[in-house]
């Protein structure tokens with residue numbers, strides 16, 4: 001959206017034949033404001049990254065981290081090496097939908113009201129990251145799901161993960177495996 005507007009504006013300048021167009025390519029170093037027409041790629045900072053020790057009974061793992069950026073960006077995908085897990089996905093915890101889909105719960109539960117804390121998780125396509133606002137991926141919220149772990153995540157180990165952002169590109173981090181949040 002933004003780039004389209006910029007393109008339109010540039011086109012307007014060109015059709016008017018203004019000589020000031022040349023200023024766009026030359027000096028963009030002086031300004032302290034963030035309204036530059038052609039901003040550099042956002043500076044992404046990842047902190048507090050960790051993955052939970054995975055019980056032997058599951059082949060799924062979860063990783064958490066906090067993302068800060070100095071310009072709006074979008075987390076598009078996450079990836080880990082095939083030696084760690086078959087796939088990494090961005091997940092979000094959401095309330096279980098209040099519908100009849102829970103009819104298959106165990107026999108004998110007499111209650112009619114649903115446990116309001118019932119949550120499920122779903123894959124999300126992307127997460128917008130806003131400048132100056134920390135985006136926390138944490139238990140009970142957004143998280144990174146590792147699908148089909150090759151082997152359990154053991155406390156004390158670590159693995160590499162690559163976050164791909166729309167503007168900033170790829171950011172590689174090392175994720176330590178911990179029993180609980182750092």
Ligand SMILES: [Cu+2]
Nearest residue numbers: 091121143145
């Ligand atoms: Cu998940």
